[in-house]
Amino acid sequence: MSTKNITLHKLNELQATAISGNDISSSCLYVSALTIAYAGQYAWISLLVVALVLFLFRKIYGEVVGALPLNGGAYNVLLNTASKRTASFAACLTILSYMATAVISAYEAMFYFHDIVHDLPLIPATIMVLVIFMMLTIIGIGESAFIAVIIFITHIVSLVLLVLAACWFVIQHGTGIFLSNWHLPVTSGGVSTALFLGFSAAMLGISGFESSANFVEEQKPGVFPKTLRNMWGVVSFFNPVIALLALAVLPMADISGHQESLLSFMGEKAGGSWLSHFIVIDAVLVLSGAVLTSYVGVTGLAERITLDRILPNFFLAQNRRGVNYRIVIGFFLLCVSILLVTKADLASLAGVYTFSFLLVMALFGVGNLLLKVKREKLPRPERATVISVIIAIGFIVAAFLGNMRLNLPSFYVFIQYLIPTVLFILVMLNRARVTRWLIYAVSHAGQPLQRLVKRTIRPYRALIKLNSQELVFFTRGDNVAILNRVMIYVEENEATKRLKIVHIANEDSNNDHLKKDIEVLDRAYPDIDIDFVEIEGRFGPEMIDQLSKEWNIPKNFMFIGAPGNKFPYHVSELGGVRLIM
Known part of the structure; x- marks a missing residue:
């Protein structure tokens, strides 16, 4: 059973923006210092380029999720346009990204809190943060969204106060500090190299943009594109502006000496100790909010891949609030294990985080292109042009290569985590x-x-259970070539040995040729038991729901070809039926 069917409270624009926005907007705490370290006085330009890339991805995500509004993000689009193995690879990367995000954010939150409570043991405190947000997620998305909104509003207020204080400082003291920084020699091998390395580092500032797509089914209709717009607006304004103001308030030497707490130090210089303390408290809150984003995002994704039999059905158990609590607990245990194994080595975790996130973004762009080619007639509220998608993917590839140049050991750490994850998924698929x-x-x-x-x-019992799960393909009287492609898809992507081919008949139907085609397929695929079923009625959500209950077959094991513009229903109304043609 999916949470979308029993979740009592769909998320409004503010709630959905807060859950995903806490992750992406928390980057304001570190991305300016990180970018200045590589791009120097040109950091704000690198951050503006990142804002442009994110603008391109707004339409890429809007088109894909508008056409296929189901939980799963990159996994969802690749499942419906490519193979299950490719989609599973995207799911691996997304889960790795969420795990690293949760651990880094929780640890960094406690690192900031350490400035207030100096005797705080960091690793136990980090585990406690993970426990708290695990419990909030199990309580339910509506209740956890309330906490996320409070954190998000506090964070925006904190950033606004910092910007205003820094602007007032510049008005009072002039632009002398900025001009001094501007005329410093570039240490990264020239302006173009500095901009490229700064851009590569600054791409961390948009991690979290993919989160909203992973819980789209829990959002009210029309909310998803607004979350993309809001997240883009926050990071596109604050990240370049804060970098620019930091160069106008602090000498470059001070910026380099306070990379881990640049905003609080900048707040103290521009507004006094009260603003510095407020920013520290805000950092603790918003970084903790990013932990919540990871829990919510991974729950939506893991439920989806479990329904598709990539993870064991054990994880589908729900509490009275409709939350897949075993997924939440399992994610918590994975996060704690990584924290303890790495001993909170942020460099190692950052490698997993950076490269996973960038690959997920690139795969989403690839999924968009596949959607255009294979699902061209599928209705969607907006479309990204092919050239804009290719440019966006090119920027991601450049950022990936740039991060390899910046920190090659982190790339090797990423590979060390990716290989066992992919092996586990391959075992589950096979x-x-x-x-x-x-x-x-x-x-x-x-x-x-x-x-x-x-x-x-x-x-023996396990094999029988795997093979006994029936699949359903709804045909419109397709010819044998199309039906053969369906059989190839089932053989390559599913463990089942049973397939119902269902035709919804009417008075004018003459399906003699269809029956003969299915007889041919039955002989061509002796390992798959094909059952042809002809039903009178009208194809739609009601029919799908009726057959799902009558045959006890989950809707995500029902397939259709891509509908055209005249199809009277949106894919989201079909309850998770998959597109395979």
Whole structure:
């Protein structure tokens, strides 16, 4: 059962923006200092280029999610345009990104709080933050959204006060500091190199932009594109402005000496200790809010991939509030394990975070192009031009290569985390084959080992359960070539051995040729049990819901071809039915 069917409170614009915005806007606390470290006095220009890239991705995300408004982000679009393996790879990257985000944000929040409580043990305090937001997520998205809104508003107020105080400082003291910084020699090998490296580092400032797409089903209609607009507006204004004002308030040496707490130091210089303390408190809150974003985003994504049998059904258990609490608890345990294994080494975590996020953005752009090619007739509220998508992907590739140049060891850490994650997903996708190998191995083992395996693992029962899950394809009387492509998709992407081909008939239907085609397919694919079903009625959400209940087949195991412009329903109204043609 999906949370979208039982969630009582859909998120409004402010709530959805706050949940995803806390993640992306928390970058204001560190991205200016990070960009200045590489681009120097040109940092604000690099940040403006990042704002341009994000503007391009607004339409890319708007088109994809408008056409396929289901949880899962990059996984969702690739599942409906490419293969299940490609979509699963995107899901791996997204989950890795969320894990690193949650741990880094929680640790950084406690690092700031350490300025107030000097004896605070950082790692235990970080685990406590993860526990608190795990509990908030389990309570329910409506209640956690209230906390997110408070954090988001406080953060925006803090940034506005900092900007106003810095502007007043410049009015009082003039532009002497800025001019001194501006005329400093570039240390990164020339202006173009400085801008490129600054841009690569500044791309961290838009991490979190993908979060809203991962819980779109929990948002009210029409809210999603507004969250994209709001997130773009916040980072496009504050990140370049704060970098510019930092160069006008602080000498470059002071900026370099306070990279980890630049905004609080800048606040103290421009407005006094009260503003510095307020920024520290805000940093604790908004970084904690980014932890909440990770929980909410990963819950929507993990539920989706579990429904598609990539993760075990064990994770689909829900509490009375409709929350997949086992997913939330599992994510918490993974975050704690990474925190303890790395001993809170932020450099290692940042590598996982940076490269995962950039690859997810690139894959979303690729998914947009595939959507244009394979689902051209699918209705969507807006369209990104092909050239703008290619340019956006090019910027992401450049940022990926730039970050490899900036910190190659972090890339190797990313690979170390990615490989076991991908291997686990591959095993889950091919667990029917793995189970058959296990059965073969056991059959050639001794009797004691056979009895032990049958008692503990029960591979025969597991294989039967995997193969017994029926799939449904709704056909419009397609020819044998199209139906053959359906069979190829099922054979390559699903573990099942049973497929219902369903035709919704009317008085004028003559399906003799369709029945003959299916007989041909039945002979061509002897391992798949094909069942042709002809039903009178009208295809639509009601029919899908009725058949899903009657046959006990989840809607995400029902497939259709891409509908055209005359199709009377939006894909979102079909309850998760997948597009495979």
